[in-house]
Amino acid sequence: MTDDATTDDEPYSSGEIRTIALAVIAGIFFGGVATGVAFPTLPLLDERLVISAVMLSVILSANRIARLFMNTPAGTIIDRVGARTPMIAGLFTQALAPFGYIVGLHTPSYIVGTIPWFGEVSLPGLVFVFSRLFWGIGSAFVFIGAFATITYVTTSSNRGRWVGYMRGGQSLGFPTGLVLGGVLTDVASMQTAFFAAGGLALTAGIVATVVLPDVHGGADTKSAKLRELPALLSGRPTVLIIGFGNFTVRFLWGGIILSTLARYASVHELELNVLEAAGISGVVMGVGVLTMGGTTIVTGRVSDMVSDRTLLTIPAFLSMTAGFLLIAYVPTIQALFVALVLIGAGMGAAAPAMLAILGDLTPGDELGRMGGVYNVLGDIGLSLGPLIAIPAVDIWFGYRLTYVLCAALVCSCLLIVSLPLLRNPDVTTGTVKAD
Numbered sequence: 064m065t066d067d068a069t070t071d072d073e074p075y076s077s078g079e080i081r082t083i084a085l086a087v088i089a090g091i092f093f094g095g096v097a098t099g100v101a102f103p104t105l106p107l108l109d110e111r112l113v114i115s116a117v118m119l120s121v122i123l124s125a126n127r128i129a130r131l132f133m134n135t136p137a138g139t140i141i142d143r144v145g146a147r148t149p150m151i152a153g154l155f156t157q158a159l160a161p162f163g164y165i166v167g168l169h170t171p172s173y174i175v176g177t178i179p180w181f182g183e184v185s186l187p188g189l190v191f192v193f194s195r196l197f198w199g200i201g202s203a204f205v206f207i208g209a210f211a212t213i214t215y216v217t218t219s220s221n222r223g224r225w226v227g228y229m230r231g232g233q234s235l236g237f238p239t240g241l242v243l244g245g246v247l248t249d250v251a252s253m254q255t256a257f258f259a260a261g262g263l264a265l266t267a268g269i270v271a272t273v274v275l276p277d278v279h280g281g282a283d284t285k286s287a288k289l290r291e292l293p294a295l296l297s298g299r300p301t302v303l304i305i306g307f308g309n310f311t312v313r314f315l316w317g318g319i320i321l322s323t324l325a326r327y328a329s330v331h332e333l334e335l336n337v338l339e340a341a342g343i344s345g346v347v348m349g350v351g352v353l354t355m356g357g358t359t360i361v362t363g364r365v366s367d368m369v370s371d372r373t374l375l376t377i378p379a380f381l382s383m384t385a386g387f388l389l390i391a392y393v394p395t396i397q398a399l400f401v402a403l404v405l406i407g408a409g410m411g412a413a414a415p416a417m418l419a420i421l422g423d424l425t426p427g428d429e430l431g432r433m434g435g436v437y438n439v440l441g442d443i444g445l446s447l448g449p450l451i452a453i454p455a456v457d458i459w460f461g462y463r464l465t466y467v468l469c470a471a472l473v474c475s476c477l478l479i480v481s482l483p484l485l486r487n488p489d490v491t492t493g494t495v496k497a498d
Contacts, residue, residue: 223367224363225363
C-alpha cells in the first residue's frame with residue numbers, strides 16, 4: 064500500500080491530508096499577516112480620524128470583543144453544516160475589514176456625537192470600529208473551522224503534526240505582517256498597507272474555496288451562546304481543564320508580556336546598541352515569537368510519537384515558569400532574551416499539545432462547539448491581560464512580584480492541566496474518546 068492510500072481507520076490519504084491542511088494553514092497564515100499589516104498603522108490614526116485615545120482603544124479591541132461573543136455560535140454553525148462553508152465565509156468576511164479601513168481613511172471627519180468617557184465619536188472612527196467587528200466575526204469562523212477541519216481529516220497518529228503546523232502558521236503570520244505593514248506604510252502609505260492586507264485575506268479565501276473539502280457537520284444541535292458556556296463545560300470537564308491552559312498562556316503572553324515589556328525595559332534602563340525600551344521590547348518579542356513558531360512545528364510532530372501528549376505540557380509549563388522568574392529576578396538585557404526564548408518555547412510546546420488533546424477527546428459532531436469554547440477561554444485571557452497588566456506593575460505589585468505571580472499562575476497549570484490529563488487514560492495518541 065502506498066503512503067497516499069486510504070484505509071478504513073484513515074479515510075484521508077496522507078496526500079489529501081497534506082493538501083487540505085496546507086490550505087487551512089494558508090488561510091490562518093495569510094489572515095495573521097493581514098492582521099499584522101494593519102496593526103502598525105492603527106495606533107497612529109487618532110488625530111487623522113478625529114477620535115479620542117479611548118475611541119482608538121475601542122477600535123483596536125473591537126475585533127477581539129466580536130470574536131469573544133461569536134466563538135460559541137460559530138462553533139454550533141460549524142457542527143451543523145460542516146467547516147468548509149463557514150470557514151470560507153469567515154475568510155472573506157475578514158477580507159472586508161482592510162477595505163473598510165480604506166473607506167474609513169476617505170470618510171469625511173464628521174462628528175457624530177460625544178459619549179461620556181469616550182469623547183467625540185467621528186464618522187470615520189465608526190467605520191473603523193465596524194470594520195474591526197467584521198474582522199472579529201470572520202476570525203471566529205476561521206479559527207474554529209481550521210481546528211475542526213484539521214482534527215476531522217487527521218487521526219490520533221498524525222494529528223499533532225498538522226495541528227503543530229497550523230499553530231505555527233498562526234504564530235508566524237502576525238509578526239510577518241507587522242514587518243510588512245510597517246515597511247509598506249513607511250515606503251508607500253497606509254492605504255497601500257491596507258490594500259496589501261485585504262489582498263492577502265482575499266487570497267486565503269480563494270485558496271480555501273478551491274481546496275477545502277466539505278468535512279463533518281450535520282449534528283442536531285441547538286444554537287449556543289456565550290451565556291451558555293457553563294452548561295457546555297459541565298458536560299465536558301476536560302475541555303475546561305484544557306481551556307484553562309489556553310486562558311493562561313493567552314493571558315500571560317497577549318496580556319502581561321505585550322503590555323508591560325517596553326515599560327519593564329524602560330524602568331530598568333535596558334539598552335542594546337542604539338535601541339532603547341521600545342526597540343528592545345520589539346526585538347525580544349520577535350525572538351519569542353520566532354521561538355514559539357519553531358517550537359510549535361517541532362513539538363506537534365513529537366506529540367504524535369509519545370505515549371501521551373500531556374507529557375509535553377510538563378516541560379512546557381516549567382519552561383514558561385523559569386522564563387517569568389528570570390525576568391523577575393535578573394533585569395538585564397541578556398536575561399530578557401533568554402527569558403523570552405524560554406517563554407516562547409514553552410508556549411510553542413504547550414499550545415499544539417493541548418489543541419491536539421482537545422481534538423483527540425472531542426467527537427466529530429462537537430468539534431465546532433468545543434473548539435469555540437476553547438477559543439472563548441483564550442479570548443477571555445487576551446481581554447483581561449491588558450486590563451490587569453499596567454495596574455499590576457504600576458500600582459498593585461510592582462514588576463518583580465507581578466512576574467513572580469505570572470510564574471506561579473503558569474506553574475499552577477501543572478496541577479490544574481497536566482496532572483488531571485495524565486490521569487485520564489483517553490488522552491493518548493492511540494486512544495480517542497468516543498461518545
